[in-house]
Amino acid sequence: MATKRKVFTNEFKREAVRLLEQGRKPGADIARELGIKRNQLYKWKDQMEKRGEEAFPGRGRRAAPDAELARLRRENERLKEENDILKKAARYFARVSE
Numbered sequence: 001m002a003t004k005r006k007v008f009t010n011e012f013k014r015e016a017v018r019l020l021e022q023g024r025k026p027g028a029d030i031a032r033e034l035g036i037k038r039n040q041l042y043k044w045k046d047q048m049e050k051r052g053e054e055a056f057p058g059r060g061r062r063a064a065p066d067a068e069l070a071r072l073r074r075e076n077e078r079l080k081e082e083n084d085i086l087k088k089a090a091r092y093f094a095r096v097s098e
Contacts, residue, residue: 010056016030027041044056
């Protein structure tokens, strides 16, 4: 059975980060009270630090350039693996034919 991902509003994320930055409670306590994972809270904080007001631009999907970059990186890794396999096969058959 597939579970549905929780969707949080920008305001919710910003408020969670504000609570974390106030430092009155540990991040684990804040996350528990808000019903989120602690590492998610820290990811939101990092996004706020890196992007400021441009953090959390959409509904959880990557921006087009980010998505394209991620796709190209995955493809690059796959091609590297295929290339390594072909190199190993070539060395193997070179030894067998001698």
